[in-house]
Amino acid sequence: MRNNRFFRPLLIAAFWLAVWQGLAWMVGNAIFLAGPAETLAALARLVPTAAFWRAVGYSCARVCAGYLLALAAGLLLGTLGHAAPLAGEALSPLLRLMRSIPVASFVILALLWVGARRLTTLVVFLITLPVIYAGVRAGLAQADPALLEVARVFRVGLARRALHIYRPALLPHLAGAAGVAAGLAWKSGVAAEVIGICEHSIGERLYMSKLYLETDQLFAWTAVIVLLSWLSEKLLARLLARWTPGRKGDAP
Amino acid sequence: MNAVELRNVTKAYGDKVVLDSLRLTLAPGGRYALMGPSGRGKTTLLRLLAGLESPDAGEILGRAGLRASMQFQEDRLLDYAGALANVRFVLPRGASDADARALLAELLPGASLDRPVADFSGGMRRRVALARAVAAPSELVLLDEPFTGLDADAKVRAARAIAPRLRGRTLVMATHDEEEAALCGAEIVRI
Numbered sequence: 001m002r003n004n005r006f007f008r009p010l011l012i013a014a015f016w017l018a019v020w021q022g023l024a025w026m027v028g029n030a031i032f033l034a035g036p037a038e039t040l041a042a043l044a045r046l047v048p049t050a051a052f053w054r055a056v057g058y059s060c061a062r063v064c065a066g067y068l069l070a071l072a073a074g075l076l077l078g079t080l081g082h083a084a085p086l087a088g089e090a091l092s093p094l095l096r097l098m099r100s101i102p103v104a105s106f107v108i109l110a111l112l113w114v115g116a117r118r119l120t121t122l123v124v125f126l127i128t129l130p131v132i133y134a135g136v137r138a139g140l141a142q143a144d145p146a147l148l149e150v151a152r153v154f155r156v157g158l159a160r161r162a163l164h165i166y167r168p169a170l171l172p173h174l175a176g177a178a179g180v181a182a183g184l185a186w187k188s189g190v191a192a193e194v195i196g197i198c199e200h201s202i203g204e205r206l207y208m209s210k211l212y213l214e215t216d217q218l219f220a221w222t223a224v225i226v227l228l229s230w231l232s233e234k235l236l237a238r239l240l241a242r243w244t245p246g247r248k249g250d251a252p
Numbered sequence: 253m254n255a256v257e258l259r260n261v262t263k264a265y266g267d268k269v270v271l272d273s274l275r276l277t278l279a280p281g282g283r284y285a286l287m288g289p290s291g292r293g294k295t296t297l298l299r300l301l302a303g304l305e306s307p308d309a310g311e312i313l314g315r316a317g318l319r320a321s322m323q324f325q326e327d328r329l330l331d332y333a334g335a336l337a338n339v340r341f342v343l344p345r346g347a348s349d350a351d352a353r354a355l356l357a358e359l360l361p362g363a364s365l366d367r368p369v370a371d372f373s374g375g376m377r378r379r380v381a382l383a384r385a386v387a388a389p390s391e392l393v394l395l396d397e398p399f400t401g402l403d404a405d406a407k408v409r410a411a412r413a414i415a416p417r418l419r420g421r422t423l424v425m426a427t428h429d430e431e432e433a434a435l436c437g438a439e440i441v442r443i
Binding site for chain 1: 302303304319320321322324326328330332333341342345388
């Protein structure tokens, strides 16, 4: 059973790599479609270079900053919207509008407002905020009304209510929204860097790969982005699990 | 502590009138058992006394300033937390939990007080909810069918455990069983 759990994903990955390699052979032109072997070779050439780590560091810092700002603002605004229905009603159309504005429009506006250096952070913030806000609102709305009545009768303070009634309701929704937002953060952040041609960023490296028709490098950078996005989601899931009620020392 | 006086209290849900011009005086430190068929407003009366609802007509005097604690008809526990943690949840910040611990030990002999109550049987959960209402500092203790799911022996043990802790406090309980009222030394009020 354990072996099955370990080998099955490996077999599935191997199957898709084989499909990819097969397609690359069929196309027979690495400029149109680089195969996994060429991509791996390009990655092996990139990883030891200082420029690679500089680009990863640059993009990570900016994507994470935008994401964390959106997380903080989403928690704050979501709580405000839950506690004060009028504020919630006022915020709702703005955040719904933000969800439907294309990333490209945000990027161009953000370029005008803050320039290329802060572009990634602002775009990630604007794209992920509505997702996190919606998750917070949905989670807080799930707080058990029966337990809230208990808290009311016994005059339980706000901090305890937040920790023991709202938090368990919030976390599953926040975890879902935060995971979706982490994926969106990398997609929108790198898209912004490509459009804005932000110096020393992953997006700029992608743009250059396209410009010089280095498709193997384009694929290698894409693999790096996928890996960073996956790592962000895993890290986030682990952090949120630490706040899940039921851990030792967590009780009132 | 003042008496709590209900003057012509009326409460309806839609077209259904559950309390109609009810008059009742609860003396300080008195014990009362509300009895009557289902749907006659026992739980509603407890909710009014707890301050969770307001009467449609009439008034409740002497309630302001009184701290209430309540065992609801449902257990309403923090499922992930242990028995002691559930009681501690309603204790004021910095208050000692020694008495809560002692009360739980009497109500749940041999049970782990740190085990999540989600793993408890219905009867054990009921006793945790009872302990929470009794251990919380309050002048008005409201118990809604406190012994549901307990066998005869457990009811007697529970009533004995809470009796000394109810001294000087006003008890209002809802029950269908006169024996339960007698166990708590409560005067029967038919509504």
